[in-house]
Amino acid sequence: MKITVSSTGLSALDRPRMPMIALVVFALALAVFFVFPDRLSLAAYIGIFALFALSLDLALGMAGIVTLGHAAFFGVGAYTAGWLALAGWQEPITGVVISGLCAAALAGALGPFILRLTGLPLVMVTLAVGVFLFEAANKLTWLTGGDDGLYGMTFSPVLGIFEWSIYGTTDYLYVLAWLALAFYGCHRLTTSNFGLALRGVRENRLRMSLLGSSVLAQLTLAYALSAFIAGVAGALLAQTSEFVGLEVLSVEKSIDVLVILVLGGVGHLYGALLGAPVYLLIKDMSKEWNPHAWMIIIGFMLVFVMLVARGGIHGVLHKVIERSRGKLPNGEPR
Amino acid sequence: MFELKRKLAAFAAVTALVVGLPVTAGAQDQIKVGILSHDTGPFAQNGRGFHRGIEVYQALHGKSAGGREIEFVYRDIGGPNPAVGKRLAEELIVREKVHILGGFALSSEALAVGPIVEQTKTPAITFIASSPSVLAGSQYFLKSGQHIAQSSSAGATFARKQGAEKCYIVVSDYQPGYDAQKAFRKTFESAGGQIVGEVRVPLNTVDFAAIVEGIASTETDCINVFVPPGAPAIGLLRALAERGLVESNFVVGMGEAEDHILPQYDDSVVGFKGALYYAEALDNEENKTFIAKLKELYGPDTQPDFASASAYDGAHLIYEMVKSQEGKDWSGPDAVEAVKGLSWNGVRGPMKIDPETRELVQNIYLREVQKVDGKLQNAIVDQLEAVEAPSKEWMEN
Structure with missing residues (x-):
């Protein structure tokens, strides 16, 4: 059997530098800052979800860890950032890093146990972990505020210079900076030997272990890295909204982020960047137009992606660009 | 690649034009009220009550008060999601330039929005949120619901x-x-x-x-x-x-x-x-008028509920706030100050805003x-x- 490393944009392996298109995407994101100055809180929110989807892509797309409980790490990150601020640690950047580390620690502790599973059992166990944390947060009202949420926190200006405001200017640039950093990190990761090993595990776990690769350790590390980014995203949500609601741990959050990633394209780093704006913009625009329509639109888009465009938005764009260059897509999965 | 970039640039330029056009603000003759509602999701029943209560109030009392037109703008939070509630409140204030906020089915939404209300001095009226801690979120919060x-x-x-x-x-x-x-x-x-x-x-x-x-x-x-x-x-x-x-x-x-x-x-x-704090069978003038209009607008089978009653009484409070600023430049804090201690007959019977705690005194x-x-x-x-x-x-x- 010939091993074909598919769908992860192997071409990136040949070019370890950031491809041109990443710069275009981030230039566009930066342009949003000037073009839509009154929509920056929405833009920041989208950025946070792109980051969250990126973290899921690392687990699901790269390492093949099928999970329905990723909101657990998002939520742990958000609550940690909230608790830190309430305890007096109001410096945002270190707050984000500590929150990410807490989420990673949780994943590191869980990984060796749950990552032995694959397929449906893995889905069920990750779901159970998510539900358990949600219920625990609901019950521990003295710690989390329960259903009322955690409130009353303030954060000091970013780098001591950039004040937070309701216009979302600081929020957006701050989120964008984290997103760019995480994206660069993920890009380096997927083009590294470790990334290649992960892809091997995803494609054929048994073969990788026969090759002498320590599969469980690699998966746990990938899971922890993914959780770190999810925790960062959660912490950013807590800092930009100065509030942590119970919904950060909800199963719906886990599903939302999965839908975002599937729409954008699983296994491509750009999938997360493309899925989040499409999903959340449709949701937001339909709210002003007809709130009942957005589920229908998203539903049809999901059906479309499942039936004819397996690679999601990224897959479609990729094909269009390749065609326009006169190249036929090679090695693209059907 | 170049083609794509050029197209994207053109697209961005066009959208910028379209979005940038409607920047005509009716500064003084109009008061905008942003309602944080639930049109979808598990709390849609409450959101429907908000719409109906406000629409019935407008049908009965006209669309202006104190020499100013009052316009309601609705936003759907769509489920238990205080972070989205906060973002929508920010957008209502920044983009729609609303003068007053209303709605708030869940206490967590009010608690999340509290800092912006305080920061922008925007009066906010919670229709349902009844957690004991809601009003502590900002001095510009008022209630038309209850304390649980x-x-x-x-x-x-x-x-x-x-x-x-x-x-x-x-x-x-x-x-x-x-x-x-x-x-x-x-x-x-x-x-x-x-x-x-x-x-x-x-x-x-x-x-x-x-x-x-x-x-x-x-x-x-x-x-x-x-x-x-x-x-x-x-x-x-x-x-x-x-x-x-x-x-x-x-x-x-x-x-x-x-x-x-x-x-x-x-x-x-x-x-x-x-x-x-509300009962459909209440035998007072306001409630009878309210229910009659409700049935006229939405059909004879329509029933009132505490959400629509709260929205109706909340709309009254909003109108009173606008009236208090008649002939003056709009000031949110002054409007809140003006209605502290206000007492009136709502659809729920006599009600009064306690000037100290801002909680309602009601039957x-x-x-x-x-x-x-x-x-x-x-x-x-x-x-x-x-x-x-x-x-x-x-x-x-």
Whole structure:
């Protein structure tokens, strides 16, 4: 059997530098800052979800860890950032890093146990972990505020210079900076030997272990890295909204982020960047137009992606660009 | 690649033009009110009440007050999501340039929005959010709903008045449930009653057989419930009735069996009581006008509920705030100051804003489900007048 490393944009392996298109995407994101100055809180929110989807892509797309409980790490990150601020640690950047580390620690502790599973059992166990944390947060009202949420926190200006405001200017640039950093990190990761090993595990776990690769350790590390980014995203949500609601741990959050990633394209780093704006913009625009329509639109888009465009938005764009260059897509999965 | 970039640039330029065009702001002659609502998701019933209450008020009182036109802008939060609520509030203030915020079905939404309300000095009126901590979020928060303990404590007072001695409490396992449980217990015990059992059930429980069995094996003459309307409430009341507990006990809740949800119940709900700040059967001028207009606008089968009643009274409060600023430049803080201490007759009867705490002083009604001419409906069997919200200290100890 010939091993074909598919769908992860192997071409990136040949070019370890950031491809041109990443710069275009981030230039566009930066342009949003000037073009839509009154929509920056929405833009920041989208950025946070792109980051969250990126973290899921690392687990699901790269390492093949099928999970329905990723909101657990998002939520742990958000609550940690909230608790830190309430305890007096109001410096945002270190707050984000500590929150990410807490989420990673949780994943590191869980990984060796749950990552032995694959397929449906893995889905069920990750779901159970998510539900358990949600219920625990609901019950521990003295710690989390329960259903009322955690409130009353303030954060000091970013780098001591950039004040937070309701216009979302600081929020957006701050989120964008984290997103760019995480994206660069993920890009380096997927083009590294470790990334290649992960892809091997995803494609054929048994073969990788026969090759002498320590599969469980690699998966746990990938899971922890993914959780770190999810925790960062959660912490950013807590800092930009100065509030942590119970919904950060909800199963719906886990599903939302999965839908975002599937729409954008699983296994491509750009999938997360493309899925989040499409999903959340449709949701937001339909709210002003007809709130009942957005589920229908998203539903049809999901059906479309499942039936004819397996690679999601990224897959479609990729094909269009390749065609326009006169190249036929090679090695693209059907 | 180049092609794509050029197209994207053109696209960005066009969108910028389209979006940038409508920047004509009617600064002084119009007051915009942003309503944080729920048009989709599990709280859509409340959102529909918000729309209806406000629309009925506008149909009856016109679309302007104090020389200014009043426009309502709605935003759908679409589920329990305070972070989205906060973002929508920011957008309403930054983009829509609203002068007043309203809505807030959930306390968590009000708590999340609190810092922006405080920062931008935007008056905000919570229609339903009834957590004790809501008003502490900002000095510009006002209420047209209730403090949860007003109804809960009143339930305990009613129970004692009817001679109940031993009470069992069943609440949903979340923050509002804890608040309701605490207020009921404190009031019941301080009035000389005894709490013989308390249980918290998971939020989405629909099968209450085991819990009801536990109650039946305890000697009780009163059962206090606080569960969300819908499947959980129906499940609990049916289970209580099957065990014969609705007949043998004084069963009191809050909004579990409003008139508009009664068609979902069977006759087992007869005898259930609810203590609440609004009752459909209220026989006052405002309520009769309100219900008549509601039925005219949305059809003869339309029933009022506490959400639409709160929105109606909230709309009145908004109109009063706008009137207070007639002939002056709009100032949110001044408008809030002007309505502190205001008293008026709402659809719920006489109500007053306590100038110190900003909580409402209002009547609490004891409603009982009865069967009249083969139809289930709530009748008012007792009422407590001018009930004040308890202090923060009372709630905490």
